[in-house]
Amino acid sequence: MADGTTDILQDKRAAARKAAYETPLEELNPARASLFRDDAMWAIFERLRAESPVHFTPDSNYGPYWSITRYDDIMAVDSNHQVFSSAKGIALSPKAAQGFRDPNNSATNFIAMDPPRHDVQRKTVSPALSPHALSIMAPLIRERAGLILDSLPVGEPFDWVDLVSKELTTMTLATLFAFPFDERRKLTRWSDAMTTPPGFGGGAASLQELRETMAECFGYFTELWNQRVNAEPTGDLISMLAHGEETRNMTMGEFHANVALLIIGGNDTTRNTISGSVLALNQNPDQYAKLRADPGLIPSMVSETIRWQTPLAHM
Ligand code: HEM
Known part of the structure; x- marks a missing residue:
């Protein structure tokens, strides 16, 4: 990274820090998406951890909500479904999207359930993602990674996220779903549309387009269900x-x-981890040199990347 860019980033972080400490505590609103886009959330979390680790924001574009910012408290909440249920949803919903939910459709998925319902549904799909199943897939993923890297342009700039991170992720997802391989980029498009507020860039342009995209996605998967249910x-x-x-x-x-x-x-988590690892290694050449000297460090590099650079920028 050029020195000028580093200076700009440092200036931005310093300005974000000043703003975080000058805002009255009760007005801190760490859920604002723009904080994450601008990498400006760190000082807010630092201050909350020190001064208000269980923090209430009375008003925001998600309505009122609590923030838990210390490790032990997060673990306590995350592992106590009797008190902190997932059954009413697991993400804050932007006020603008709150009218979007179909009131006649209360169907939910298993991340938004508590035991025992959660556990039996999760158990159905977890064998596909077990360490054993992934070790069987590993040679295929490795081969694809090699082919993707060999196909990259040499000596000219290119979009790593698109050509590598998205491509390898989408190939893997297509295999996990036995999804038609040539149409795999639909998975990326559908997932991006569902996770990005309309008009924010990278997802659907409008609420109408989001509705159409979701109808297209679910129509496609209904067909796949019908095929699979009638097959072995x-x-x-x-x-x-x-x-x-x-x-x-x-x-x-x-x-x-x-x-x-x-x-x-499976979409942006893996994509962002692949991109974040390459960025982090380039920003920390000593770590990169260590890894190149000992590829046995790769497994710990992967989990360290997930700690170093949150794979979900904002949810
Ligand atoms: C870098 C990669 C990934 C990271 C960091 C990640 C992280 C997470 C986290 C933090 C949770 C919430 C766990 C909890 O609070 O109970 C979660 C849940 C989940 N993730 Fe991932 N994930 C990744 C990749 C994937 C992939 C590749 C898939 C599927 C193809 C996937 C499917 C799921 C599902 C289905 C759940 C819900 C589990 C449950 O409710 O029991 N994730 N993930």
Whole structure:
């Protein structure tokens, strides 16, 4: 990275820090998406952890909400579903989108459930993502990674996120779903549209376009369900849901909600981890040199990347 860019980033961080400490505590609103876009959220979390680790924001474009910012408190909340249920949803919903939910469709996916319902549905798909299943997929993913890297332009700028991070992620998701391989970029487009507020860039341009995109996605997956339900069970995620004892009688609404969970869960998390690792290694050449000297460090580099650079910028 050029020195000028580093200076600009440092100036921006200093300005963000000043703003975070000058804002009255009760007005701190750490959920604002622009903070994450501008990398300006760090000082807010630092201040909240020190001064108000269980913090209430009475008004925001998501309505009122609580922020928990210390590790032990997060663990306590995350592992106590009796008090902190997931059943009413797991994400703050922007006020602008609150009228968007279809009141006649309360179908939900298993991340937004508590045990025991959560556990039986999760158990249906978890074998596809177990360490054993992933070790079987590893050679294929490695081969694809090699082919992608070999195909990159040499000596000219290119978009790493598009050509590498998105491509490898989408290829892997297509395999997990046994999704038509040539149409795999639909998975990226659908997932991006569902996770990005309309008009914010990178997703749908309007609420209408988002509705149409979701209808296209769920229509496509309904077809896949119908094909898989009438075929012998295979190891892909759709077949597992269509044949699983706890999931085969789910409504199409529930199936669609779980499709959204699976394509979104696997999309930008993995994409951002691939991009973040390359950026971090280039910003820290000593770490890069260490890794090149000992590729045995790669597994710990991967988990460190997830800690270093949150794979979900804002949710
Ligand atoms: C770097 C990669 C990833 C990261 C950092 C990540 C992170 C997370 C986190 C933090 C949760 C919430 C766990 C909880 O509070 O219970 C979660 C849940 C989930 N993720 Fe991922 N994820 C990644 C990749 C994937 C992939 C590739 C898939 C699927 C193809 C996926 C599917 C899911 C599902 C289905 C859930 C809900 C699990 C449940 O409710 O029991 N994730 N993920």
